[in-house]
Amino acid sequence: MQNLRRLGGGAGILAGIAAAWHLFGAAVLIPQAHLSLTAQESPHKYLVWANKHQEMLWWINGGSMLAPLLGLVLLLALADRVREDAPDRSQIGYVLGVVGLIGFAVGAFLKQFGLGSLVPFHVTNKVGAAIAFYAVNGTANAFLSLGGVALGFGALALGSVMLKMRGYYGQAGSLSVIAGAGLILSALSPHGSFYIITSLLTIAWLAGTGAVLWTETTPGHARRGHVGEIRDESVMVMSRGAGAR
Known part of the structure; x- marks a missing residue:
């Protein structure tokens, strides 16, 4: 199980890095290339821009596609770690987390490949491409x-x-x-600024939780959590026994 937690911890850290890269690209690099966050929801603006920056989109969207897959490994390790303390809630959290990460992964792949397939179509049929854009983008946003x-x-x-x-x-x-x-509120009421704040919190959660799991498996590190509590109770019992003597 230590290997699983080390693997999950490393995956969580990498997921945080991948998500941070995607956020940096979507909120900083793409707007600097003259496509704002709101314009990314416009078919004609997005598809014209994407036709000129396909390589940049690949690099940026790669983070959004990779982060959920790495997050699945983190969830598996985290659920295993907390299962002894609360088996029911850990199982519920794991299942819901898997569904959520799959939703993010499907949404990211639709954004990259679904919208990407409309770029050449937009050159010959702008109206048809715009209609298809709304359909694909709406489906992707629903999954997100x-x-x-x-x-x-x-x-x-x-x-x-x-x-x-x-x-x-x-x-x-x-x-x-x-x-x-933040994730729940952002999904129910998506806004540009709220999206950025929630993304930052999610990045911190992925990387921070991964770091905790990773640190716990390092040599010489005293494990903390329910085991520490048991040790404290054992010390107290031994102290009381010594005092009684």
Whole structure:
């Protein structure tokens, strides 16, 4: 299980990096290339721009496609770590998280390949491409909203377990609850600024939780969580026994 947690921790850190790269590209690089966040939802503006910057889109959207896949490994390791403390909530959090990450992955692939296939079509048939753009983009956004709601509730379930654990897991639990609430609200009421804030929270949650799992498996690191609590109770019992003598 230590290998799984190390693998999950590394995957979480990489997922955070991939998500951060996508956010940087979508919120900074693409607008600097003269396509704002709002313009990215316009078929004629987006498809004309994408025709000239296909390589940039590949690099930026690669992060959004990779992050959910790495996040699945993180969820598997995290659910395994907290299963002893709360098997029901850990299972619920894991299932909801998997559904959410699949939603994000499908949405990201639709954005890259679905909209990308419309770029050459837009050159010959702008009206037809615009109609298809709304259909594909709407479907992608629906999957992204599903991902936000499901992953948000999954993060809340797992975070509620980690909040009761000691050490860094308690801090990661607080971040998980905040990020989960943000994901749900962002999915239900998407706005540009709120999207950026929620994305930053999600990046911090992925990387932070991954770092906690990774750190726990390093040699010489004292494991924190429910095991630490058991050790504390054992020390107290031994101390009381010594005092009675």
